[in-house]
Amino acid sequence: MTPQLSRKLTTVAFIGAGNMARSLIVGMLQDAGELQIRVSDPDQNQLDVIRSYGSEIFTSTDNQQVIDGADVVVLAVKPQVLRSVLEPLQTLAQKQQPLFVSIAAGIREASLNTWLGGRLPIVRCMPNTPALVKAGATGLYANSQVSKEQRSLAESILRTVGITLWFEDEDKLDAVTAVSGSGPAYFFLVMEAMQAAAESLGLKPEDAQLLVVQTALGAARLALESDQQPADLRKQVTSKGGTTEAALNQLNTGGLVPLFAEALKAAEQRSKELAQANT
Numbered sequence: 001m002t003p004q005l006s007r008k009l010t011t012v013a014f015i016g017a018g019n020m021a022r023s024l025i026v027g028m029l030q031d032a033g034e035l036q037i038r039v040s041d042p043d044q045n046q047l048d049v050i051r052s053y054g055s056e057i058f059t060s061t062d063n064q065q066v067i068d069g070a071d072v073v074v075l076a077v078k079p080q081v082l083r084s085v086l087e088p089l090q091t092l093a094q095k096q097q098p099l100f101v102s103i104a105a106g107i108r109e110a111s112l113n114t115w116l117g118g119r120l121p122i123v124r125c126m127p128n129t130p131a132l133v134k135a136g137a138t139g140l141y142a143n144s145q146v147s148k149e150q151r152s153l154a155e156s157i158l159r160t161v162g163i164t165l166w167f168e169d170e171d172k173l174d175a176v177t178a179v180s181g182s183g184p185a186y187f188f189l190v191m192e193a194m195q196a197a198a199e200s201l202g203l204k205p206e207d208a209q210l211l212v213v214q215t216a217l218g219a220a221r222l223a224l225e226s227d228q229q230p231a232d233l234r235k236q237v238t239s240k241g242g243t244t245e246a247a248l249n250q251l252n253t254g255g256l257v258p259l260f261a262e263a264l265k266a267a268e269q270r271s272k273e274l275a276q277a278n279t
Protein backbone atom coordinates (compact mmCIF):
# COMPACT_ATOMS: atom_id res chain seq x y z
CA MET A 1 0.00 0.00 0.00
CA THR A 2 1.29 3.51 -0.84
CA PRO A 3 2.11 5.42 2.36
CA GLN A 4 0.18 8.65 2.74
CA LEU A 5 1.18 11.70 4.76
CA SER A 6 -0.83 11.67 7.95
CA ARG A 7 -3.42 14.37 8.51
CA LYS A 8 -1.39 15.54 11.48
CA LEU A 9 0.90 18.45 10.54
CA THR A 10 4.40 17.09 10.10
CA THR A 11 7.29 19.50 10.67
CA VAL A 12 10.18 18.95 8.29
CA ALA A 13 13.36 20.93 8.95
CA PHE A 14 15.98 21.27 6.23
CA ILE A 15 19.59 22.01 7.15
CA GLY A 16 21.06 23.54 3.99
CA ALA A 17 19.12 25.55 1.41
CA GLY A 18 21.08 24.70 -1.73
CA ASN A 19 20.16 23.17 -5.07
CA MET A 20 18.83 19.85 -3.82
CA ALA A 21 16.93 21.27 -0.84
CA ARG A 22 15.23 23.73 -3.19
CA SER A 23 14.28 20.99 -5.63
CA LEU A 24 12.70 18.99 -2.82
CA ILE A 25 10.97 21.95 -1.18
CA VAL A 26 9.41 23.28 -4.41
CA GLY A 27 8.18 19.78 -5.23
CA MET A 28 6.84 19.21 -1.69
CA LEU A 29 5.06 22.55 -1.45
CA GLN A 30 1.97 21.34 -3.28
CA ASP A 31 1.42 19.01 -0.33
CA ALA A 32 2.31 21.75 2.14
CA GLY A 33 -1.14 21.50 3.73
CA GLU A 34 0.25 18.51 5.62
CA LEU A 35 3.84 19.65 5.95
CA GLN A 36 5.30 22.54 7.86
CA ILE A 37 8.66 23.36 6.31
CA ARG A 38 11.58 25.05 8.08
CA VAL A 39 14.97 25.74 6.55
CA SER A 40 18.34 26.85 7.93
CA ASP A 41 21.43 28.02 6.09
CA PRO A 42 24.22 30.45 7.09
CA ASP A 43 23.80 32.17 3.72
CA GLN A 44 20.89 34.64 3.92
CA ASN A 45 20.73 34.85 0.11
CA GLN A 46 19.97 31.13 -0.04
CA LEU A 47 17.22 31.59 2.56
CA ASP A 48 15.75 34.51 0.60
CA VAL A 49 15.31 32.21 -2.39
CA ILE A 50 13.46 29.71 -0.19
CA ARG A 51 11.26 32.48 1.29
CA SER A 52 10.27 33.50 -2.24
CA TYR A 53 8.58 30.07 -2.60
CA GLY A 54 6.13 30.84 0.18
CA SER A 55 5.85 33.05 3.25
CA GLU A 56 4.66 30.05 5.30
CA ILE A 57 8.18 28.59 5.22
CA PHE A 58 10.15 29.42 8.37
CA THR A 59 13.81 30.25 7.71
CA SER A 60 16.75 30.88 10.03
CA THR A 61 20.53 31.05 9.98
CA ASP A 62 20.48 28.98 13.20
CA ASN A 63 20.40 25.20 12.68
CA GLN A 64 19.34 24.54 16.31
CA GLN A 65 16.33 26.80 15.92
CA VAL A 66 14.92 24.95 12.91
CA ILE A 67 15.44 21.44 14.28
CA ASP A 68 13.95 22.24 17.71
CA GLY A 69 10.61 20.38 17.78
CA ALA A 70 10.88 19.05 14.20
CA ASP A 71 9.58 15.55 13.39
CA VAL A 72 12.00 15.11 10.50
CA VAL A 73 15.39 16.75 9.92
CA VAL A 74 16.65 16.63 6.33
CA LEU A 75 20.43 16.96 6.06
CA ALA A 76 21.02 18.83 2.80
CA VAL A 77 24.56 20.15 3.14
CA LYS A 78 27.69 18.99 1.29
CA PRO A 79 29.14 15.69 2.57
CA GLN A 80 32.40 17.41 3.55
CA VAL A 81 30.70 19.77 6.07
CA LEU A 82 28.25 17.30 7.62
CA ARG A 83 30.40 16.40 10.60
CA SER A 84 30.90 20.05 11.62
CA VAL A 85 27.15 20.67 11.13
CA LEU A 86 25.99 17.67 13.18
CA GLU A 87 28.31 17.63 16.18
CA PRO A 88 26.93 20.88 17.65
CA LEU A 89 23.38 19.46 17.28
CA GLN A 90 24.14 16.35 19.35
CA THR A 91 22.48 17.42 22.62
CA LEU A 92 19.22 18.52 21.00
CA ALA A 93 19.18 15.48 18.71
CA GLN A 94 19.58 13.07 21.64
CA LYS A 95 16.92 14.87 23.67
CA GLN A 96 14.28 15.06 20.94
CA GLN A 97 15.21 12.06 18.74
CA PRO A 98 13.68 13.27 15.47
CA LEU A 99 13.99 11.18 12.32
CA PHE A 100 17.10 12.26 10.43
CA VAL A 101 16.98 11.99 6.65
CA SER A 102 20.35 12.49 4.99
CA ILE A 103 20.58 13.22 1.30
CA ALA A 104 24.38 13.55 1.38
CA ALA A 105 26.22 11.45 -1.18
CA GLY A 106 28.38 8.71 0.28
CA ILE A 107 28.25 9.48 4.01
CA ARG A 108 27.36 6.31 5.90
CA GLU A 109 24.63 6.04 8.50
CA ALA A 110 27.23 4.89 11.07
CA SER A 111 29.21 8.14 10.65
CA LEU A 112 26.08 10.28 10.90
CA ASN A 113 25.02 8.44 14.04
CA THR A 114 28.47 8.83 15.64
CA TRP A 115 28.42 12.59 14.98
CA LEU A 116 24.88 12.82 16.41
CA GLY A 117 25.73 10.89 19.58
CA GLY A 118 24.49 7.44 18.50
CA ARG A 119 21.39 5.20 18.37
CA LEU A 120 19.22 7.64 16.40
CA PRO A 121 16.78 6.74 13.62
CA ILE A 122 18.37 7.66 10.31
CA VAL A 123 17.14 7.26 6.76
CA ARG A 124 19.72 7.83 4.06
CA CYS A 125 18.31 8.73 0.70
CA MET A 126 19.55 9.71 -2.72
CA PRO A 127 17.06 11.96 -4.53
CA ASN A 128 17.69 13.89 -7.76
CA THR A 129 16.94 17.40 -9.04
CA PRO A 130 13.91 16.46 -11.21
CA ALA A 131 12.16 16.45 -7.80
CA LEU A 132 11.68 20.13 -8.64
CA VAL A 133 9.04 19.10 -11.19
CA LYS A 134 7.80 16.10 -9.19
CA ALA A 135 9.60 13.71 -11.54
CA GLY A 136 12.32 12.71 -9.12
CA ALA A 137 13.72 9.27 -8.37
CA THR A 138 14.89 8.50 -4.83
CA GLY A 139 16.67 5.49 -3.39
CA LEU A 140 16.24 5.01 0.38
CA TYR A 141 17.90 3.03 3.15
CA ALA A 142 16.80 2.91 6.82
CA ASN A 143 18.90 1.90 9.83
CA SER A 144 17.56 -0.46 12.48
CA GLN A 145 16.41 2.39 14.78
CA VAL A 146 13.86 3.58 12.19
CA SER A 147 10.32 2.51 13.11
CA LYS A 148 7.75 1.32 10.57
CA GLU A 149 5.92 4.64 10.97
CA GLN A 150 9.12 6.64 10.40
CA ARG A 151 9.93 4.56 7.33
CA SER A 152 6.46 5.36 5.99
CA LEU A 153 6.92 9.03 6.87
CA ALA A 154 10.25 9.31 5.02
CA GLU A 155 8.80 7.52 2.01
CA SER A 156 5.66 9.66 1.98
CA ILE A 157 7.76 12.85 2.01
CA LEU A 158 9.99 11.72 -0.86
CA ARG A 159 6.98 10.40 -2.79
CA THR A 160 5.62 13.94 -2.97
CA VAL A 161 8.44 14.61 -5.47
CA GLY A 162 8.60 11.40 -7.49
CA ILE A 163 9.17 7.65 -7.26
CA THR A 164 10.89 5.91 -4.35
CA LEU A 165 12.81 2.63 -4.11
CA TRP A 166 14.02 1.05 -0.85
CA PHE A 167 17.36 -0.75 -0.53
CA GLU A 168 18.17 -3.06 2.37
CA ASP A 169 21.92 -2.93 1.65
CA GLU A 170 23.34 0.54 2.39
CA ASP A 171 26.22 0.07 -0.07
CA LYS A 172 23.72 -0.02 -2.94
CA LEU A 173 23.18 3.72 -2.44
CA ASP A 174 26.61 4.30 -4.05
CA ALA A 175 25.27 2.73 -7.24
CA VAL A 176 21.98 4.63 -6.93
CA THR A 177 23.99 7.86 -6.62
CA ALA A 178 25.90 6.99 -9.80
CA VAL A 179 22.71 6.12 -11.71
CA SER A 180 19.91 8.47 -10.66
CA GLY A 181 21.50 10.96 -8.23
CA SER A 182 24.06 12.15 -10.76
CA GLY A 183 22.06 10.84 -13.73
CA PRO A 184 20.20 14.05 -14.66
CA ALA A 185 23.59 15.64 -15.42
CA TYR A 186 24.40 12.91 -17.97
CA PHE A 187 21.14 13.53 -19.81
CA PHE A 188 21.63 17.31 -19.67
CA LEU A 189 25.11 16.86 -21.17
CA VAL A 190 23.62 14.76 -23.99
CA MET A 191 21.02 17.51 -24.54
CA GLU A 192 23.74 20.18 -24.63
CA ALA A 193 25.79 18.13 -27.11
CA MET A 194 22.77 17.45 -29.36
CA GLN A 195 21.72 21.08 -29.20
CA ALA A 196 25.18 22.29 -30.26
CA ALA A 197 25.24 19.70 -33.06
CA ALA A 198 21.76 20.78 -34.22
CA GLU A 199 22.91 24.39 -34.35
CA SER A 200 25.96 23.42 -36.37
CA LEU A 201 23.55 21.81 -38.84
CA GLY A 202 21.95 25.24 -39.26
CA LEU A 203 18.97 25.13 -36.86
CA LYS A 204 18.16 28.24 -34.79
CA PRO A 205 19.16 27.83 -31.08
CA GLU A 206 15.55 27.99 -29.85
CA ASP A 207 14.39 25.45 -32.45
CA ALA A 208 17.35 23.18 -31.65
CA GLN A 209 16.58 23.32 -27.91
CA LEU A 210 12.87 22.64 -28.31
CA LEU A 211 13.43 19.69 -30.65
CA VAL A 212 16.12 18.18 -28.41
CA VAL A 213 14.27 18.57 -25.11
CA GLN A 214 10.90 17.39 -26.47
CA THR A 215 12.65 14.38 -28.01
CA ALA A 216 14.27 13.56 -24.66
CA LEU A 217 10.89 13.85 -22.92
CA GLY A 218 9.18 11.73 -25.59
CA ALA A 219 11.86 9.03 -25.43
CA ALA A 220 11.71 8.92 -21.60
CA ARG A 221 7.90 8.75 -21.56
CA LEU A 222 7.85 6.06 -24.22
CA ALA A 223 10.44 3.99 -22.34
CA LEU A 224 8.52 4.43 -19.07
CA GLU A 225 5.04 3.73 -20.45
CA SER A 226 5.86 1.04 -23.02
CA ASP A 227 6.14 -2.60 -22.02
CA GLN A 228 9.16 -2.91 -24.32
CA GLN A 229 12.82 -2.56 -23.39
CA PRO A 230 14.79 0.58 -24.44
CA ALA A 231 16.85 -1.65 -26.76
CA ASP A 232 13.66 -2.69 -28.63
CA LEU A 233 12.45 0.90 -28.82
CA ARG A 234 15.85 1.92 -30.23
CA LYS A 235 15.64 -0.80 -32.89
CA GLN A 236 12.23 0.51 -33.96
CA VAL A 237 13.79 3.90 -34.77
CA THR A 238 16.75 2.38 -36.59
CA SER A 239 15.96 1.53 -40.22
CA LYS A 240 18.47 -0.70 -42.00
CA GLY A 241 20.74 1.54 -44.02
CA GLY A 242 18.97 4.63 -42.69
CA THR A 243 19.86 7.86 -40.88
CA THR A 244 19.70 6.56 -37.28
CA GLU A 245 22.05 3.71 -38.11
CA ALA A 246 24.53 6.23 -39.55
CA ALA A 247 24.44 8.23 -36.30
CA LEU A 248 24.57 5.22 -33.95
CA ASN A 249 27.56 3.81 -35.84
CA GLN A 250 29.43 7.02 -35.03
CA LEU A 251 28.45 6.86 -31.34
CA ASN A 252 29.50 3.20 -31.11
CA THR A 253 32.79 3.84 -32.90
CA GLY A 254 33.44 6.61 -30.35
CA GLY A 255 32.90 4.08 -27.53
CA LEU A 256 29.75 5.57 -26.00
CA VAL A 257 28.56 2.37 -24.28
CA PRO A 258 31.83 1.44 -22.50
CA LEU A 259 32.30 5.13 -21.70
CA PHE A 260 29.00 5.12 -19.77
CA ALA A 261 30.12 2.03 -17.86
CA GLU A 262 33.34 3.84 -16.91
CA ALA A 263 31.49 7.04 -16.00
CA LEU A 264 29.06 5.32 -13.65
CA LYS A 265 31.89 3.32 -12.09
CA ALA A 266 33.75 6.59 -11.41
CA ALA A 267 30.68 8.12 -9.76
CA GLU A 268 30.11 5.02 -7.60
CA GLN A 269 33.80 5.02 -6.61
CA ARG A 270 33.65 8.72 -5.71
CA SER A 271 30.66 8.05 -3.45
CA LYS A 272 32.69 5.37 -1.62
CA GLU A 273 35.66 7.75 -1.35
CA LEU A 274 33.45 10.45 0.17
CA ALA A 275 32.35 7.88 2.77
CA GLN A 276 35.92 6.89 3.59
CA ALA A 277 37.18 10.48 3.79
CA ASN A 278 34.35 11.48 6.15
CA THR A 279 34.07 8.93 8.96
Ligand SMILES: NC(=O)C1=CN([C@@H]2O[C@H](COP(=O)(O)OP(=O)(O)OC[C@H]3O[C@@H](n4cnc5c(N)ncnc54)[C@H](O)[C@@H]3O)[C@@H](O)[C@H]2O)C=CC1
Nearest residue numbers: 016017018019020041043046076077078079103104105127
Ligand atom coordinates in the same frame (compact mmCIF):
# COMPACT_ATOMS: atom_id res chain seq x y z
N1 LIG B 1 22.59 18.53 -6.39
C1 LIG B 1 22.16 17.30 -6.62
O1 LIG B 1 21.76 16.93 -7.75
C2 LIG B 1 22.10 16.30 -5.51
C3 LIG B 1 22.73 16.54 -4.30
N2 LIG B 1 22.68 15.61 -3.30
C4 LIG B 1 23.32 15.88 -2.01
O2 LIG B 1 22.68 17.00 -1.45
C5 LIG B 1 23.58 17.71 -0.61
C6 LIG B 1 23.54 19.18 -0.96
O3 LIG B 1 23.96 19.33 -2.31
P1 LIG B 1 23.57 20.63 -3.13
O4 LIG B 1 22.22 21.08 -2.74
O5 LIG B 1 23.86 20.31 -4.54
O6 LIG B 1 24.68 21.65 -2.56
P2 LIG B 1 24.61 23.25 -2.45
O7 LIG B 1 26.01 23.71 -2.32
O8 LIG B 1 23.76 23.79 -3.55
O9 LIG B 1 23.84 23.48 -1.06
C7 LIG B 1 24.44 23.28 0.20
C8 LIG B 1 23.91 24.36 1.12
O10 LIG B 1 24.39 24.10 2.43
C9 LIG B 1 24.60 25.36 3.04
N3 LIG B 1 25.46 25.21 4.22
C10 LIG B 1 26.82 25.23 4.30
N4 LIG B 1 27.20 25.13 5.58
C11 LIG B 1 26.07 25.02 6.33
C12 LIG B 1 25.83 24.89 7.73
N5 LIG B 1 26.83 24.85 8.61
N6 LIG B 1 24.55 24.83 8.14
C13 LIG B 1 23.52 24.87 7.27
N7 LIG B 1 23.70 25.00 5.92
C14 LIG B 1 24.95 25.06 5.47
C15 LIG B 1 25.23 26.20 1.94
O11 LIG B 1 25.15 27.59 2.23
C16 LIG B 1 24.37 25.78 0.76
O12 LIG B 1 23.25 26.64 0.61
C17 LIG B 1 24.96 17.10 -0.83
O13 LIG B 1 25.30 16.33 0.29
C18 LIG B 1 24.81 16.25 -2.07
O14 LIG B 1 25.62 15.10 -2.01
C19 LIG B 1 21.94 14.47 -3.41
C20 LIG B 1 21.28 14.19 -4.56
C21 LIG B 1 21.36 15.03 -5.74
Ligand SMILES: O=C(O)[C@@H]1CCC=N1
Nearest residue numbers: 104105177181182183
Ligand atom coordinates in the same frame (compact mmCIF):
# COMPACT_ATOMS: atom_id res chain seq x y z
O1 LIG C 1 27.54 15.47 -7.55
C1 LIG C 1 27.26 15.13 -6.41
O2 LIG C 1 28.15 14.77 -5.61
C2 LIG C 1 25.83 15.15 -5.97
C3 LIG C 1 25.34 13.78 -5.54
C4 LIG C 1 24.46 13.29 -6.65
C5 LIG C 1 24.26 14.46 -7.46
N1 LIG C 1 24.96 15.49 -7.05
